[in-house]
């Protein structure tokens with residue numbers, strides 16, 4: 127169905143009534159006017175006395191910031207509004223669950239230099255700021271995000287760049303934070319230019335939630351900068367179809383129409399999107415604005431977000447409702463980011479029912495069981511092509527389960 131995208135208007139909201147359209151559409155105005163306290167928030171949405179009291183207590187622990195744009199998207203009359211749940215703190219944030227961990231993904235521990243996490247051999251996560259335009263209530267990085275909003279630390283960044291220069295196997299750098307797009311264009315350009323000048327860095331990714339919470343940030347100027355340092359991939363973070371507005375669509379269009387592919391990483395959140403229907407609708411709406419669903423994350427074990435967690439079964443149920451039932455393009459990979467820094471582990475329904483030497487018994491999305499007969503001769507003649515020779519040059523035989531499967535490993539070592 128063709129969708130009429132909602133435009134987020136502000137004239138009906140008392141405190142934004144006199145804001146000029148050109149200010150409202152200016153990301154710097156949005157960023158400078160984020161809602162950080164209860165009295166401003168209560169001028170936008172109704173908050174009863176009890177909620178106010180609870181809000182005051184939770185604000186002592188974790189910072190609040192909501193862009194005027196995202197706040198105006200809240201459905202006032204709906205206490206379970208998915209926008210509200212992601213933006214407005216609740217008293218449950220103070221609960222310390224037994225399973226809570228401050229840094230569940232060991233991002234600080236697996237960090238050879240501050241702000242850089244090197245978990246996988248060929249790619250790194252680079253945190254260039256701790257500031258975000260909105261502080262998502264479910265943020266996995268809440269231990270650091272919003273703690274100091276000083277922005278970009280050049281010394282730290284250059285240490286990270288040096289590390290990347292020295293480690294020639296790094297071919298993919300993910301620029302994240304906080305939200306890197308809270309930094310001014312000149313900084314973004316400096317970061318991208320510096321990374322692009324490292325010979326072995328093949329691709330750069332930008333992780334930013336601004337298309338969702340501050341779409342005004344995706345300006346022509348920013349896109350022109352990004353274009354100069356291609357190939358760059360952009361990953362954003364839509365969690366609910368209600369977030370896909372006219373403004374969000376325009377922001378994503380700007381990126382895709384300038385050759386920057388946009389992907390989406392959703393977090394599975396209780397009461398926000400823990401429903402196969404909502405998720406399917408979200409994936410469809412994303413594709414309609416040319417955003418490719420990339421991951422659904424199981425909610426992490428970070429402290430203060432236990433009220434957002436669902437069972438892993440819920441995630442599997444969601445994938446069961448997507449795969450086969452709709453376009454493969456609409457099916458992201460559901461992952462559990464392993465506590466202790468094990469990295470992302472894909473989890474999905476079981477499609478392989480059984481197997482023997484000769485046969486594989488599979489089931490499809492309808493539950494129909496099929497038999498795939500495997501070839502009797504499965505030997506493969508490695509001709510030692512150039513790709514093989516290059517791989518051997520960098521081959522580190524001690525890495526990963528894949529090496530246990532490597533039949534040629536002895537041969538490779540002997541060559």
Ligand SMILES: *Cc1c(COP(=O)(O)O)cnc(C)c1O
Pocket residue numbers: 243244245246249250251300470
């Ligand atoms: C998620 C993540 C990456 C990127 O993983 P992909 O599966 O390549 O998207 C890299 N480093 C860290 C530390 C991560 O958490």
Ligand code: SF4
Pocket residue numbers: 257258260261262264265266267268271303304305335
């Ligand atoms: S934008 Fe990302 S880093 Fe910032 S608060 Fe939201 S989830 Fe956390």
